[in-house]
Amino acid sequence: MFDTLDAGVAHAHGIGFGTVLERGRRAVEGLPAGLVAVGMSLGALPAQELAQTRPGALGAVLLHGCVPPSEFGGWPPGLPLQVHVMADDELGDVDEARELVAGVDGAELHLYPGGDHLFTDASLPVHDAAATDLVVGRMLGFLARS
Incomplete structure (x- = not known):
């Protein structure tokens, strides 16, 4: 945990994005197939990689960030996706x-008005409760369909 977004980003740059991705892969080792990968901000990077490359993935929900699908070899046909x-x-x-x-x-892109990055984080001053309620409702609908 970091006190500021800048400190977290600096740490990620310091350890390297390859390490961030490797930690994401290790975090799901031993878990069964049939998972929906969810990631926020920098965590969207390993979530997207897992969705695109882990056999049996059911979908991905990416909040506050993503990368082009070519980063991980292209998006698997039929794999559901939601981005906020x-x-x-x-x-x-x-x-x-x-x-x-x-x-x-069939992918869903949900754009919310404003420019705050981690608007779903209730511990931050940028928290947007109304937008977060929309995110949660849309995610629950996505998960029910996945």
């Missing part, structure tokens, strides 16, 4: 989210 980001979030990879969703049949 604020429309003006400079760290939220909005352009990447649009690109990702445009290339995935």
Whole structure:
């Protein structure tokens, strides 16, 4: 845990994104197939990799960030995807989210008004309760369909 977003990003740069991804893969070792990968901000990176590469994945929900599907070899056909980001979030990879969703049949992109990055985190001053309620409702619907 880090006190600021900048401190967390600096740590990720320090250890390298390869290490972040490896830690995500290790975290699910031994878990059965049939999982939906969910990640927030930097955690969206390993969640997206797991969804795209782990056999038996049921889908992915990416909050506050994503990368183009080519980073992990392309999006698997038929794998459900939902992405949530604020429309003006400079760290939220909005352009990447649009690109990702445009290339995935049936994918959902939910853009929320504003520019705050971790707007679903109730412990932060940028928390947006109304937007978070929408995220939670949409995620629950997605999970019920996956």
